[in-house]
Amino acid sequence: MNEIKPQLHYSLLSHNTFGIQAHADCFIQYTSVEQLLQAIACYREHYAGRPLLHIGGGSNLLFMQDFPGVILHSAIEGVELLAQEEERVLVRVGAGMNWDSWVEYSLSQGWYGLENLSLIPGEVGASAVQNIGAYGAEAAQFIRKVECVDLSDGSLRTFDVEECDYGYRHSVFKTLHRGRYAVTHVQFALSLRFSPNLSYHGLTSALQESGKTEANLTAQDIRETVIAVRRQKLPDPQVQGNAGSFFMNPVVPVSLYNRLKESHATIPCYRVDDDNVKIPAAWLIEQCGWKGRSLGKAAVHARQPLVLVNAGGASGKDIMELCRCVQADVRERFGIALQPEVMILSNFCI
């Protein structure tokens, strides 16, 4: 087994899509579970009591300052077919694999389901932490098991999907077990028969515009359409630093929504359950006049107000300053507290 190579005073610039310059005291990338156990031993011996953080591709992180501890990163790759039945396959994927490469590979094998989740940035391990979702699909629909190492003692634990408490951008790894486990592999159940998921209106209209009908639709058509729409709607982090949707769409009681509708007749909503609705945060932000506006080196994206961007050389503090101004205006005008979806790394209470 190769030895791990801890890197000291390590620049995180290429490990966060906001393009924020920050350094970690120590950065350890590992390629196997054995190397991860070595990394945990290294942390215990040299950095005990200091912060420990596992990152993926850094596409949902905002570093507010240098990281005074150890950052772990998985480079465990590989796709293993565990079982094949008449209609579906069970596949085990390394947490360090790029998410979209996995989606592309799965489709090339005739394994269907992930096409609606094409081009979401990040890695396979984070997909199980975040329960990534887009265009009417979410990772939890396909995840069967999440294989982990407990960072506190190096023990192995496998979570069945039922134990992961998945919800909208939510999992047990973000709440009860926040920061405790390193995801090493994720097991997915995918279908051998293509059945298009056309539950998201924006996707069906984009398919129609490109002349695709349900009768002749392929999974590759869905993938290509999702990629085209995403490229058109969202800023490319390589060009303009960002972490996708900065805020979550707030879920509010129907009573509050009805009150707001009296003064804002066009306020949109989606029903969550009998008592609650979800209001698009982008609409709230746009109503407050923030769409396309900048504050210092940070800006609200001109096409998608849910996305905050690094307008050039911004620090984490610049982005947070803008975040707070947007939150304050939305709270004052609508009485709604917007919550960041992005993980804010400050004070290291993680």
Ligand SMILES: Cc1cc2nc3c(=O)[nH]c(=O)nc-3n(C[C@H](O)[C@H](O)[C@H](O)COP(=O)(O)OP(=O)(O)OC[C@H]3O[C@@H](n4cnc5c(N)ncnc54)[C@H](O)[C@@H]3O)c2cc1C
């Ligand atoms: C342009 C853009 C578009 C986006 N669009 C979407 C979208 O449509 N839908 C959506 O859901 N998200 C979207 N996102 C957000 C982001 O892609 C997801 O949250 C993604 O899952 C983050 O993956 P990552 O590997 O970059 O994780 P990171 O940002 O590095 O980490 C995210 C969280 O996962 C944890 N984590 C990461 N890897 C591991 C591991 N192996 N073990 C344990 N914990 C781990 C981290 O501690 C952190 O809590 C978008 C982001 C960008 C920049």
